[in-house]
Amino acid sequence: MSTHVSEWLNAYHDGELHGTQLHRVExxxxxxxxxxxxxxxxxxxxxxxxxVPAPEFTAPExxxxxxxxxxxxxxxxxxxxxxxxxxxxxxxxxxLGAWVFxxxxxxxxxxxxxxxxxxxxxxxxxxxxxxxxxxxxxSATLGQFGVLSGNSLNWAEATESxxxxxxxxxxxxxxxxxxxxxxxxxxxxxxTRRGSGQxxxx
Amino acid sequence: xxxxxxxxxxxxxxKAQNGERNAFSELVCIHAQGVRNVIYRMCGDPQIAExxxxxxxxxxxxxxxxYRPQTSLRNWLYRIAVNAATDLLRKEKxxxxxxxxxxxxxxxxxxxxALFFEEERxxxxxxxxxxxxxxxxxxxxxxxxxxxSYHEIADAxxxxxxxxxxxxxxxxxxxxxxxxxxxxVHVEVKHVDPR
Numbered sequence: 142m143s144t145h146v147s148e149w150l151n152a153y154h155d156g157e158l159h160g161t162q163l164h165r166v167e168x169x170x171x172x173x174x175x176x177x178x179x180x181x182x183x184x185x186x187x188x189x190x191x192x193v194p195a196p197e198f199t200a201p202e203x204x205x206x207x208x209x210x211x212x213x214x215x216x217x218x219x220x221x222x223x224x225x226x227x228x229x230x231x232x233x234x235x236x237l238g239a240w241v242f243x244x245x246x247x248x249x250x251x252x253x254x255x256x257x258x259x260x261x262x263x264x265x266x267x268x269x270x271x272x273x274x275x276x277x278x279x280s281a282t283l284g285q286f287g288v289l290s291g292n293s294l295n296w297a298e299a300t301e302s303x304x305x306x307x308x309x310x311x312x313x314x315x316x317x318x319x320x321x322x323x324x325x326x327x328x329x330x331x332x333t334r335r336g337s338g339q340x341x342x343x
Numbered sequence: 344x345x346x347x348x349x350x351x352x353x354x355x356x357x358k359a360q361n362g363e364r365n366a367f368s369e370l371v372c373i374h375a376q377g378v379r380n381v382i383y384r385m386c387g388d389p390q391i392a393e394x395x396x397x398x399x400x401x402x403x404x405x406x407x408x409x410y411r412p413q414t415s416l417r418n419w420l421y422r423i424a425v426n427a428a429t430d431l432l433r434k435e436k437x438x439x440x441x442x443x444x445x446x447x448x449x450x451x452x453x454x455x456x457a458l459f460f461e462e463e464r465x466x467x468x469x470x471x472x473x474x475x476x477x478x479x480x481x482x483x484x485x486x487x488x489x490x491x492s493y494h495e496i497a498d499a500x501x502x503x504x505x506x507x508x509x510x511x512x513x514x515x516x517x518x519x520x521x522x523x524x525x526x527x528v529h530v531e532v533k534h535v536d537p538r
Contacts (some may be wrong), residue, residue: 151512155486186519190487193468198379204393205371208400209364223409286443291473 145169145176154183232324240317247310356416360407367407371400372418377489378424384484385428386517387473395431397405399424421489425500427482471521479514482507 152158155165170176191207198204280297350366352373358366378399383392402423403410410419456501472480485491485499493511497504 148512151515152493152508155493155511182519183515186515186522187487189468190483192517193465193472195380195488196383196392198376198389198393201372201375204375204379204396205368208371208397208404209368211397211401212364212367212404213401311395341471 236321382428395427399427422501479510482510483514
């Protein structure tokens with residue numbers, strides 16, 4: 142005899158099983174007295190529960206009239222839940238916007254920096270590239286005072302330049318990517334939670 | 344002969360969302376019994392069920408503009424009703440013991456002895472239901488008394504279908520354990536031939 146189907150008997154009793162799962166339970170019930178008895182006890186329990194009658198409430202029309210007197214004049218236009226829902230869907234849009242902004246700023250900054258080095262920028266727009274040209278301020282200062290020189294100065298300048306320019310951009314982009322992944326993970330969990338009923342379909 | 348067009352529930356909802364009170368009253372008439380039944384089965388007190396149901400419909404009216412017609416109005420109302428009942432039970436913990444005094448019997452024609460046993464039997468069943476944890480009780484009530492499907496219950500309570508199943512299994516198993524001895528002893532006593 143196959144394994145007992147106790148865990149599916151409630152769903153079977155409630156008419157919630159379909160397909161292969163329903164067939165499996167029916168086949169098992171046809172040959173298993175224990176599961177048959179369990180199913181009968183579920184049916185008895187339902188009958189017992191329905192023995193408790195519902196009370197006689199006020200007539201629906203009178204009840205509706207009582208409510209009508211208490212109804213406020215204004216209905217809530219937009220609920221807090223709706224605002225939260227809109228906010229939830231704005232998160233990926235905001236993240237994408239932030240990513241586009243950072244990526245554009247980086248490209249523009251690189252273009253200006255290159256143009257500045259090549260002397261292509263006019264004096265008017267020089268100030269635009271000034272911020273990005275002064276990437277190794279501390280290393281240059283140490284070089285001027287003779288603390289650093291030669292290879293160590295070059296290494297310090299390169300490290301400082303990387304720390305000032307590239308590291309913040311990389312950190313920001315990684316943070317945005319992580320936030321986006323977290324959002325997708327939460328969305329997926331919510332989505333699968335709602336769809337978990339599929340397991341009853343067999 | 345003039346034909347009277349009865350508006351559908353969807354039409355009534357649209358009108359009520361636009362502030363038409365008469366349309367909302369019709370919706371109240373349609374769902375009043377179900378909402379009051381759910382709350383009554385949750386708390387066991389008819390008067391409190393009436394009051395909480397009124398509060399449910401007032402909340403529904405306030406938030407009707409945010410109701411999405413893609414979901415069932417009944418499920419949406421039951422969700423508000425369950426929240427109202429749960430809040431009430433948390434505020435007024437004395438409800439449950441007193442509730443059993445208000446039980447109404449199905450057949451008032453019974454003799455005194457049968458009436459006594461019937462009353463005691465009803466009280467036992469009601470007490471067993473009310474002793475369940477709220478989370479399991481509400482799932483049992485929606486399934487047994489409102490005949491809702493697992494998907495409808497999941498939708499109304501905003502929980503996964505798997506949770507509906509496990510809470511229902513737990514509720515039924517607990518009830519069987521609680522009622523098995525006491526109830527079936529009474530059943531046997533009830534059916535003893537007096538001769």
